[in-house]
Every structure is written in structure tokens, then in C-alpha cells.
Amino acid sequence: MSAAQGITCEGRTVLLTGAGAGLGRAMAIALAAAGAEVVCAVRRPETGAEVVKEIAAAGGRASWVECDIKVWEHVERAVHATVERSGKLDVMIHNATSTLSAEQKTLEKLDDAFWEEIVSTNLRAAFWCARAAYPHLTVTRGSLILLTSGAGIEGASVLPEYGATKAAVRALVKSLAQEWGPDGINVNCLAPAGLTTAYQRVFDQDPKWADHIRASVPLGRVGDPMSDIAPTIVFLASRAARFITGQTLVATGGRTLLL
């Protein structure tokens, strides 16, 4: 059964970065369950093969392409592979992020190497995904979806670089919504607070941090990737969201209230 019951992505071809693990994996499975043909862009081939196998076992359609989103040629190749396989691209989703993105440090401790890791995966890759997908989205009057975060809305004392890149993505979406609206393309952000690989890594290191996060969420938990977060991406990727553009859908259990 689809993770977003009643919402269909039937006939939509979706290219999803970071589809091999965490939120991305749940999104891929949910999108396929909702009827989409999903191309999973993954850094590690073995993760792509596993997700595709799971989708196929459930009767869905998916394939994978190796893609390090910090390399422009890989992003371009992933888009071309999608169009070659499916004949079109309806939805481009940039979900991939760095496994270090939840590493905590205040701004004075930020160094160039860490900044490059975060900005290249979160922001520059978003630009590249948008640039590579645009010619194909104009054909399908499709959708671009970028992942942001509550940290990009309210700021974050110990994740300043992460917040900055995620805030930048939100403005990118607003500008592109205006720029690409005449082409029939809608552009949106999803701000999830789901149990990502990066979150899990921090929680494992410091269980107190997990308690702190949970205590700050009115709904009392970090979102489950499949049951809490995946339905929101299915909605944004569906034609049901076609009149929504330039927006950030916040799925943080009420933790982020200052949109």
C-alpha cells in the first residue's frame, strides 16, 4: 500500500539523489509504491541495488545510477540516464546530504574543509540538479524538490554551516518558482525532521542529544522515515501538488514553528 494513501505518482518518472539509505531510501520505496518510476541516484552501487531489489519485490519500478553529487559530470549523467531509460523526467529530488551534516560545531570552529563538504553536498549539488534537470522539466512541466531543514529556517547554534546551506536552498526554491513558473514547473522544499543516517550517527554518539531533540518536538518523536516523512515527498512529487510552488513543507512534528 502506498505510504501516502490516495495520492498517486502513477506515470511520473522521478530521479532521487541519496536514495540508498535513510530518508532517501524510504522516499524511493514510497514513491515507487505510489506508482512512480524511480531512478535512485546513489554514491555506493550496493545500496542502489538493494533498494531497487526491494522495490521490485513489492511490484514497483526502479533502477539505480551511480552518482557522487559532488561531481557535476555524475549529476549530469544521472539526469541523462533517467531520460534514456524512461524517455522523460517529471520530478527531480535532491535529497542527498553529507553523513557529517549533523556534526556539531559553532561557527568559530568551522574550517574550510568542513564547509566545502557541507556546501558541496547541500547547496552546490542543488544548483547542479536544478541546472541539469531544467531542460527536461520544461518538456514535462514537472517538479523540482529540494530538501531543506528546520535549521535553515530558524538557524542552529551548533549547525551554522548546515543551516546556512539549507536556508540558501529555500531561497533558491523561491527564485526558481518565479523563474520557472512560466514553463509550468513547480519548485518546492521539504523540511523533514526524520531519523536520518546523520542524525542516527549523532544519537549513537550521545544519547542525551536524542532525548533533547525528542523533548523539543511537540509530537514527541523524531519522524519515522517511512510513515512520517515519505508521504510528504509523495504528495509534493504528485500532480496533487501542481499548484503549490515556492513553498517549504515542514514535516518536523511541530518543532519548527517560525516559517
Next chain:
Amino acid sequence: MSGLGSIALSVCGTPVSAALARAFEGAALIREDDHRSRTAAAAALARVSEKENLQALIHAWVPDAALAARPLARLDDQDWDAGCERVIRSTIVLMQAAYEHFRERGGVIIVVQPTIGLAGQKNFAAYSAACEAQRCLVKSVARAWGRRNIRAHSVVAAPELFGGEMAESAPRESLLSPLSLRGRTSEALLDSVVSTVRFLLSDGASNLTGTTTAVDAGRWMPL
């Protein structure tokens, strides 16, 4: 501010930058080369504080590349870096350099930028992204450094005040705006930017931090 110290003002060729330089005549001007790296920024602010303690950093720099209208699909990687990532890096290294001066005595950081980060602007996607990153950095350091009496603010001003093609592409009025910009001169808005910055630097604002003040006659209404 009580106990006046020195102000570092990061400037460029925009009208709003010129207005700030006129208003804060004694401020030390920080130029483009001064924020190309963390080392350069540290050296620049060290020079500023040689005679007087540094008390405030005003970052109003905008690269020329950011003010040129261009669809995102036509941006190459160099354009992207010049219009977006370079702006964010300048903000990070100047904030880091300011922190070294402010961490014992406190201080104020103010970033002045156009409203396009809040609202987006077609053909300015790269710079709009940079603006929102700057505004989020302001919030993050306001949270992290507040206990050291370091305050941080964003002043977001009408795009007309930044010149270039951005000024030409800015909508003249909005149906949603209670105060149409029609009839309001750029000079009056520039004065308002200066007044807002003066207030945020003052003791009267000593309990404010992390704020965004829009100086655009009500076209946009951020929280």
C-alpha cells in the same frame, strides 16, 4: 553604543553601501580582498582594532556578479561561485574574525542585504540563495554567541538600493504592500537603512538579537 569603539564596515559600490559609508564616516572600510580568506579577514579586523577595540561589524558587501540578472540555467560554476558561495564565505570569515574581538567584550554584527533572500527573485537565484544563507548565519551566531554579549542582526532592504540590474528588475509596488513604494524615494529608504543600523548598534537594542528588519516600505513582512 556606550563606550564607543571602532566599526568595521564591509563595503562595495552599491548605493546602500555608499550611504552607510557616509553615515559612519569614521568606520574602517573593509574591502573585497579583506574577506577572501579567514586569514585575510582576521588581519583586516586586527588592523581596525589597533587603536580602538572593535565594537561592531557591518557587512554590506555585494559582488558585482550578484547584481547581474541571469537565468539559473545559464549560470556556469564560476558564476555560481561569484554570485552565491563567495558571498557566504565572506560572511563566515568576517563573522569568525569578529568573534575573536567580541568574545570577551561583546559586540554587534549587522548584515545588510536585499530582500531577495526572503522572497526570491527570478534571474537572481544564486544571490538570493546567498542572502538567505547570510540571514540564517546571523540567526545561528545570535543563538551561539549571545551568552558572550555578541548580538547579530539582518537588515533587508529594497532591491532598488543595491543598483545594477537588480534595481531595474525590482517590482515597483505590490498589491500586498500597505505602503506603496511609489512616491518613496531611494534617498528616504537609504536614510531608513542607516537609521535602522544606528538603532541596532545602540544600547536601546541591547536586548535584541537575531532579528530581521525589512526596510522596504512594507513590501515584505518577515517575522
